[in-house]
Amino acid sequence: MKRHMHTFLSGAKSRLLPASVPFRFFGAACVYHVLAWVALFAGADQFPHFSGGLGWPLAALHLITLGVLTMTAMGASLQLLPVATRQPVFALRAPAVIWWIYTPGVAALALGMGTGQTLLLTGGATSVVAGLAVYGALLAHNLYGARGMPNVIAHGWVALASLAVLLVTALSLAYSYGGVPILTRPLALALHVPFAAYGFMGMLVLGFSCVLVPMFALSPAIDERSVLVSCIFAAIALLGVGVAAFGIAPARLRIAALVVGSVAVVVHLRLMRHALATGLRRSLGGSFMLVRIAWGLLVASLLAALGIVLELPMAGLPTLFGMLLVAGWLLTILVGLLQRILPFLASMHAIPGSRRPPTPSTLTAPRPLAIHFYCHLAALCCLAVATMTDSPNLTRTAAVTGLAGALAFAAFFALVLWRRRHPVAMTPVRTTSVA
Amino acid sequence: MAFLRQVSRALDDEHRTNLELLGRIEQAFARASQAGMATDPDLVRLAGSFSRQLEQDIGRHFDFEERELFPRMAEAGDGDMATLLGEEHDAIRELAAELLPLARAAAKGGLAIDGWDTFRRSSLEMVDRQVAHIQKETMALLPMLDDLLDEETDRNLAFAYVSD
Numbered sequence: 333m334k335r336h337m338h339t340f341l342s343g344a345k346s347r348l349l350p351a352s353v354p355f356r357f358f359g360a361a362c363v364y365h366v367l368a369w370v371a372l373f374a375g376a377d378q379f380p381h382f383s384g385g386l387g388w389p390l391a392a393l394h395l396i397t398l399g400v401l402t403m404t405a406m407g408a409s410l411q412l413l414p415v416a417t418r419q420p421v422f423a424l425r426a427p428a429v430i431w432w433i434y435t436p437g438v439a440a441l442a443l444g445m446g447t448g449q450t451l452l453l454t455g456g457a458t459s460v461v462a463g464l465a466v467y468g469a470l471l472a473h474n475l476y477g478a479r480g481m482p483n484v485i486a487h488g489w490v491a492l493a494s495l496a497v498l499l500v501t502a503l504s505l506a507y508s509y510g511g512v513p514i515l516t517r518p519l520a521l522a523l524h525v526p527f528a529a530y531g532f533m534g535m536l537v538l539g540f541s542c543v544l545v546p547m548f549a550l551s552p553a554i555d556e557r558s559v560l561v562s563c564i565f566a567a568i569a570l571l572g573v574g575v576a577a578f579g580i581a582p583a584r585l586r587i588a589a590l591v592v593g594s595v596a597v598v599v600h601l602r603l604m605r606h607a608l609a610t611g612l613r614r615s616l617g618g619s620f621m622l623v624r625i626a627w628g629l630l631v632a633s634l635l636a637a638l639g640i641v642l643e644l645p646m647a648g649l650p651t652l653f654g655m656l657l658v659a660g661w662l663l664t665i666l667v668g669l670l671q672r673i674l675p676f677l678a679s680m681h682a683i684p685g686s687r688r689p690p691t692p693s694t695l696t697a698p699r700p701l702a703i704h705f706y707c708h709l710a711a712l713c714c715l716a717v718a719t720m721t722d723s724p725n726l727t728r729t730a731a732v733t734g735l736a737g738a739l740a741f742a743a744f745f746a747l748v749l750w751r752r753r754h755p756v757a758m759t760p761v762r763t764t765s766v767a
Numbered sequence: 768m769a770f771l772r773q774v775s776r777a778l779d780d781e782h783r784t785n786l787e788l789l790g791r792i793e794q795a796f797a798r799a800s801q802a803g804m805a806t807d808p809d810l811v812r813l814a815g816s817f818s819r820q821l822e823q824d825i826g827r828h829f830d831f832e833e834r835e836l837f838p839r840m841a842e843a844g845d846g847d848m849a850t851l852l853g854e855e856h857d858a859i860r861e862l863a864a865e866l867l868p869l870a871r872a873a874a875k876g877g878l879a880i881d882g883w884d885t886f887r888r889s890s891l892e893m894v895d896r897q898v899a900h901i902q903k904e905t906m907a908l909l910p911m912l913d914d915l916l917d918e919e920t921d922r923n924l925a926f927a928y929v930s931d
Contacts, residue, residue, distance in 0.1 A: 347907070348847045415907050418914060420844060480910045547902050550786055553769045612786045613898070679899060680851060688858040691895040 347414040351681035353427045355749070357407025358674060360435050362742040364399025368392050369711075369738050371446060373731035380722040382651050384521065386453075386509065391446035396658055397528065398438045398460060404666050405536050406430065406467050408673060413471070416543055417478030417485060426470055434463025441506075450509045457506030461499050468495050483559035487539025490567045494531025497523055497574070522577035529657050530593070531570050537665055538566065538600055545604050545623070548672050549611030554603050562599040569593030586641045594634055601627055618705045622668030625709070629660030648719035655715050667708065667741060671701055674745060678752045690755040697747040700740040707737025772916050773925035774836075775909040781828055782901045785820065789894045792817055796887050804883040814873035817890070821863045821870055829856045831928050836908065839915045848907050855900045862893055 372379060375388025382389040410427045414420060437459025444453025471492050478485045501524035504514035513520070542559050546552075572589030576582040604627065608620070636653035639646060646652075675692035682689035711734030718726035770776050792813050799807040833856065837849035869886040872878040878886060916924065 347845055348851070418911055480913060543906070547906055550783075550898070550902070552783075556769065612783065612790055676899070676902070680903070688861060689854060691892070691899050693895050 347418075347420055348680070349411050349414075349421055349424070349427065351677070351752075353431075354407040354411045354677060356428075356431050357403050357410070358670070358745060360431070360438075361400045361403040361407070362738075362745045364395050364403065364438065365738040366735065366742060367442070368395035368399060369731050369735035371395055371442065372734070373728055374446065376727040376731060377724045379727045380648055380651065380719050380724060382654075386445055386448045388446045391442040393654065393658065394445060395438070395442050396663055397533070398441065401533050401658075401662050401666060402464070403435075403438070404670060405533060406434075408540065408670075409471070409536060410467075411677065412540065412543070413474050413484070413488070416481045417474055418480050419474050419477050422470060422473045426466060430463050430466050430470075433459055433466065437463060454506050454510045457502060461503055464495065464499055468492060468499070471495075481543065483542045483554075483556050483563065484539045486560055486563040487535045487542070490563060490570070491532050491535035491539065494527045494535060494570065497527040498532050501527070519577055523574060525654075526573045527570065529662065530566075530573075533662050535563075535566065537662065538562070541600070541604060541665075541669075544669055544673070546607045546611070548613065548616060548620075549608050550613045551607040551611035554607050558599055558603055562596045562603070565592050565596035565599065569596060583641060587638070590634055590638050590641065594631075597630060597634065601631075618701055619668045619671035622664050622671075622705065622708070626661050626665035626668060629656050629664060629712075633657040633661055646720075647722060651719040652716060655712075655719060659712060659715065664708065664712070667704070671696070671744070674748050678748050682752060682755070690751065694755065695748050695751045697744045697751075700744040700747065703740035704737045704744065707733050707740060711737060770909055770913070772912045772921045774916060774921055774928065775912045777925055777928055778828070778832070779905065779909055781824070782905065785824065785897060786901060788813075788816055788820060789897055792890055793894050796890060804880075804887065811874060811876060814870050814886075818867060818870035818874055821867045825859065825863050827931060829860065831931070832856070832904075832908070835924055836912070836915070840908070840911060843911075843915060845911065852900070852904060852908060855896070855903070859893070859896050859900065862889060862896060865889055866893060 369392070371388045371392035375382075375390075375392060378387050379389045379392075384390070406427075410421075437456045439456070440452050441456030441460055444450065444456050471488060475485055475488045475492065478488075501515065501520040504520040505517070505524060507513055508517055508520070515523075542554060546554055569589040569592040572585045572592065576585035576589065608616075633653060633656040636649060636656050639649050640653055672692075675695040678695050679690055679692045711730045714726050714730030714733060717723070718730055770779060792810075795807065795810045795813055796804070799810055804810055833853060837853055840846065840849040866886070866889045869878060869882060869889065872882065873886055912921070
């Protein structure tokens with residue numbers, strides 16, 4: 333009780349948000365995770381050769397990007413950034429306002445995309461953009477006054493700049509269906525995909541990985557100069573892709589951007605490998621297995637992007653690229669890290685009255701996570717083969733398998749919340765082992 | 768992250784030493800069979816180190832943080848974080864009090880089989896609690912000291928801590 337009273341008393345200067353704030357974002361992400369696989373099932377006939385345009389594949393894509401990835405990133409960053417940047421939470425009510433604007437907006441947008449109802453689509457897009465704009469303002473305020481952790485701050489600024497590009501292009505693409513585009517469709521698309529995935533989400537993931545991976549692995553401080561080098565190379569790569577979108581030496585600039593981006597990724601992955609190798613915590617379980625697989629899929633997405641730029645004669649390559657990038661890298665690393673973050677955050681907000689507050693490992697649920705692990709990887713494999721063989725049936729198999737995994741993940745989330753209120757006896761899970 | 772203050776570095780070093788010991792204890796328990804724990808020389812030796820850590824290091828480390836650092840955090844508006852860390856100290860102290868007689872008895876070879884089982888379970892709980900607690904301090908307390916302590920205070924506190 334003491335802590336809750338103090339949280340109230342310390343008011344706006346606090347760095348800890350009430351549990352309800354990050355958890356409402358994570359809860360919504362779990363729901364949209366389930367709905368994304370349902371939407372993919374509905375669009376299984378179009379998915380293998382999907383190259384844009386309204387329909388359920390587009391809805392599934394945005395349920396993942398906006399509903400799961402961005403939703404999770406907002407929930408995590410709203411709590412982690414004030415701690416990492418030594419800044420108090422600026423506006424305690426703003427995160428809840430963001431959630432209320434953004435969450436129904438994602439649902440409307442996805443439904444509009446799936447059913448082809450442009451009014452629903454543009455209304456949802458407006459709501460999503462408004463929510464993200466408020467989030468961007470909070471992010472900017474936090475980064476502006478930030479102290480410490482220059483690696484997170486640098487990545488944060490690049491993510492914020494990418495968010496600005498993302499919002500303009502998103503509005504343009506959405507309103508083009510209503511007949512009032514801001515930019516031409518090819519330009520908007522050429523900016524939207526890389527700045528949304530590699531720019532906004534990617535840079536947040538890379539930046540937070542530099543904090544979360546050493547923290548969970550209990551490794552010594554990672555080399556901040558190398559992190560900055562990686563960030564600068566990534567920013568240059570994004571700039572190159574941005575210029576190329578305007579038709580200036582597009583092929584050469586995109587290849588150069590891929591080379592520079594690959595350097596950024598190599599530097600980042602070397603840092604991560606070093607952190608895991610030198611950490612006191614070696615056995616990090618299935619969560620970090622997913623993180624490692626995601627890193628491999630990040631590299632694979634860059635190779636697929638190169639294949640597209642070089643116009644390799646390979647069926648389904650653009651769809652495969654999107655799959656590797658969004659479901660492969662971003663979704664896999666987020667669900668991997670979230671398996672650690674959720675019990676960790678929940679243990680910080682234990683319900684008063686228990687004899688000893690629960691620890692993260694007693695709040696986790698290994699069985700649903702094991703089911704999710706296998707289903708998620710099986711779904712990714714099925715999707716990859718489905719795109720290469722143009723197989724709707726395999727896409728349906730992937731959707732059903734992914735759905736089972738998403739339901740297992742949602743069960744894990746529900747169990748974390750349940751155990752937070754009803755602590756179980758201390759039987760620490762073995763994956764917390766150190767050294 | 769690299770810490771600028773001597774106090775942060777000293778506490779971080781202690782955290783790492785502490786984690787290494789806990790890791791060795793956890794591994795030793797994982798290796799030893801239920802029946803063989805009492806006669807495992809590695810476990811018996813580690814129980815001695817563990818009892819010293821429980822008896823001396825935890826109290827000294829926690830007392831210092833609660834006396835010198837948490838009030839400064841609270842003054843800077845970060846009282847909820849200080850309270851959270853303080854509550855975790857209480858839980859770890861309580862567990863340490865339960866563990867200490869078991870660790871002492873284990874080190875002297877005077878712990879019965881069922882006592883070893885309790886010792887194992889409580890030790891693993893201690894690993895779990897300390898890991899989570901150190902992760903929070905590394906993320907939220909130690910970097911904060913760059914702002915909370917000026918150079919002179921840092922020097923004085925670091926000197927006082929190592930002399931304690």
